[in-house]
Amino acid sequence: MTEPRFDELIHPGTRLSIVGLLAAADWVEFALLRDKLGMSDSALSKQLSTLEAAGYLAVERRVSDGRRRVRVRLTPTGRGAFQGHVAALRQIVAAAESEHALA
Amino acid sequence: MEPQITPAEARAALEAVDRSRLRVIQEIDLPVWYWWGLALGWVALGFITDLKHPWLTTAATLLFGAVHATVAPRIANGRHRTRRLSVSADIAGFRTGRLVLGCVAALGVLTVGFALAANADGARHPVTVASILVAVIILLGGPRLLAAIRRNREAALDAAR
Numbered sequence: 001m002t003e004p005r006f007d008e009l010i011h012p013g014t015r016l017s018i019v020g021l022l023a024a025a026d027w028v029e030f031a032l033l034r035d036k037l038g039m040s041d042s043a044l045s046k047q048l049s050t051l052e053a054a055g056y057l058a059v060e061r062r063v064s065d066g067r068r069r070v071r072v073r074l075t076p077t078g079r080g081a082f083q084g085h086v087a088a089l090r091q092i093v094a095a096a097e098s099e100h101a102l103a
Numbered sequence: 104m105e106p107q108i109t110p111a112e113a114r115a116a117l118e119a120v121d122r123s124r125l126r127v128i129q130e131i132d133l134p135v136w137y138w139w140g141l142a143l144g145w146v147a148l149g150f151i152t153d154l155k156h157p158w159l160t161t162a163a164t165l166l167f168g169a170v171h172a173t174v175a176p177r178i179a180n181g182r183h184r185t186r187r188l189s190v191s192a193d194i195a196g197f198r199t200g201r202l203v204l205g206c207v208a209a210l211g212v213l214t215v216g217f218a219l220a221a222n223a224d225g226a227r228h229p230v231t232v233a234s235i236l237v238a239v240i241i242l243l244g245g246p247r248l249l250a251a252i253r254r255n256r257e258a259a260l261d262a263a264r
Contacts, residue, residue, distance in 0.1 A: 011108075016116055020123030026182075026189035036126045064186070086120060089113040096110030 005084030132184035142238035149234025
């Protein structure tokens with residue numbers, strides 16, 4: 001059972017989508033992440049830098065088939081923070097629903 | 104720290120998380136080359152079997168099995184359709200690989216059944232005929248099987264809401 005913990009860093013919409021997508025994968029290439037989320041390179045880089053600075057994700061640069069590829073993956077810290085955040089969101093929704101049921 | 108968001112905002116955030124998961128579920132698949140390789144290998148094996156050289160059939164079967172045993176464990180789980188992402192095991196489903204390999208084994212049994220039927224019908228190359236039929240099933244049915252698995256994973260996501 002994950003402890004609910006609202007995370008201000010993850011919560012903003014774009015970052016939540018990025019972390020949500022990464023949480024469902026072992027790793028994702030930068031270009032695919034950009035295409036899936038419909039973001040520009042610079043906007044995505046900025047958000048990734050913020051999350052990387054917090055220790056939530058790791059960016060790996062490698063050369064494969066003569067092409068430079070960038071892989072992004074959540075760190076265990078990032079995965080834990082995401083799970084805690086989702087649990088906190090569920091708790092907020094559940095509390096509102098139980099209040100509504102009692103009213 | 105107490106979150107300063109409303110239940111409606113929390114609900115919207117959870118929906119955004121689900122949309123992200125759905126984007127990854129859409130990537131559960133096998134590379135197209137796997138189905139083509141399997142189908143062509145199947146026909147080649149059938150053709151070689153019809154040549155009625157036991158040593159050649161044995162060698163071809165071992166080669167086919169070895170190649171498949173090398174390739175399948177990495178991709179049959181549906182997590183590596185492309186080299187652009189690796190779907191996590193819990194999103195792809197832990198049974199996907201076993202299901203795909205189980206279907207491949209069932210197709211082996213089906214090939215024998217088709218070959219026996221073709222032989223009884225007087226076909227000159229019964230195993231080739233049977234393997235061509237199964238190859239068509241692989242090419243048409245393989246992608247459909249993975250589509251069904253994706254729908255199943257989406258339903259599992261719905262159920263978890």
